[in-house]
Amino acid sequence: MFNFTKFAAVAAITSTISLVPSLGSAQIFKGETAGVGDPVHTMFVTFANQAGTADIDIQVNAGQTLTRSMLSGARGEIDFFSSVPSLVGLMSNGARMYESVEDAPEVAGNIRAILGFEAGAYHPVTLDGSGITDWADIVGKTVFTGPPAGSASATSEAIIRIITGFEPGEDYEAVRLSWGEGYAALADGKIDMMVRPAEIGSANIERFGLSGEFRVLSIPEDIVGSDDMQALFGRPGRGMIAFEGDVYQGQQTEGMITALSFTQFIGTHAGVSDEVVYAATKAFWENLDDVHATAFFLQAVTPETAFTSVNVPLHPGAVQYYEEAGFSIPDALRPAE
Template structure:
């Protein structure tokens, strides 16, 4: 059985000298903090899998984590052999480049399916808005939450803002807070802004529109800024629009950027277990989509779109049973 107590990746891997054996009867799913979209979708998937596959000895247990960066390490050590993560961290983890530069490549990282797009959202106080785009962060001069420590949001914030000339360590005071805590701190005038990466509507941003709508603004990303960000990320980020009415009181569409999320899995998990989980996930999409509006984007037709790492053989088996062609680039 998997350990029920989880520690930070740094402590965990310094303490372990061998990779733990995966128990296929109780698979741990790493999500993120409760204020984003990973957690509610992960809980819903775990409920579906446990309900449908318990008679086959397969159960899925969700845990909260700091997010994508930590999830890569949890998959690497098989402490959480399944995880939801950003495409950026999956790609960099598998290749040992970019955000994982100087660290070992996570060679056991595989994918199950593409999920939904993460919308990058940058919130600041209304009285700090000058141009209304990311350049306003160069003059913020107060505390700004870049996301939980060791999270995908933190890494993404630093890449995105650095690409457009925002000095994260000098233009504002970066702090690491979970989404819900950051929203509360903003509401209580303890933050000048925050970064939230997730499917829309993102719960913590929804909370801000309700409690602080007159005092906050979502910054836009200009075409010029998007070009610089795309170049810095190897083309991973693309244009996204947050439509009018996504959030309560939002009267203008917001031009931002997005990157894909995907369901990651350890290569060490058995083919049969991954096949069954993949099959159950796609056979119960209505229940999954009811957990969070971001999950509405999950569908079989786009399941292999934008995957940054090879598919697990168990997932390949499912797709081929459905008559789908698996690209050679996605075969391990």
């Protein structure tokens, strides 16, 4: 469990960045990540910016659904992408959103990792006046759970199901929109609640406290130890986290808030050259002070957390750097000879 204290909001990063090719680079690499304001976006753009200092030019296409980005990356259609650990097994088994994708199990083996990181927590947010002050109040309400094609919506609905027993479409209305539409719908009063993965202290969450009051619902203590919740905490890329409720201005839940945390990793595919991945990895870690200055949550990125939730083999180029720099690489993450 991690405890977080107050900190200042960081400046937003633009949604689509095309890093200008340097004189020493003959190739622009394609990258995809989530939308602006998402910690996954912040991390990916930070990685791309640092790679640029080593003449590895990554064109970042933001605002993408990561289930699709991972499939495109596995197919070699893009070179770098934000990766969700929980999706690796689904792709390998052709399950859920990959059920009708014939080549998903085959291409899943092409995914390689560069580094993992702690991204944030699922925030169940409701505004003052919504009538929701407790999980039981969700019955009959409209709840934004995530985008239509992503994995976040299923996770959000699982959290609600474990805590309340409520089913979407029966006990409450689950609304699936893009992330930006979800924020706007809550602000405009078109929905009653939003479950949003975000970094602790997110400026996008904080803004609800700048014009009024809001509440982040905490996972009840008697639910934390249940088998179902522990199983959810134990899934790839998931865990339990706690943070102070007053980290946000105008937030009404007192004391510590217990939430579902999420972690991710920067991915690439086996076809990207060792030299390119080595240079990008080295540039990121050798400019770690700049990384930490980008956003508060990135201060948790250290050599000790480099392989957080990584559940695919590391790219050989990344391994080369980590060995040279003296990182302790788990044997399970070393690529097969």
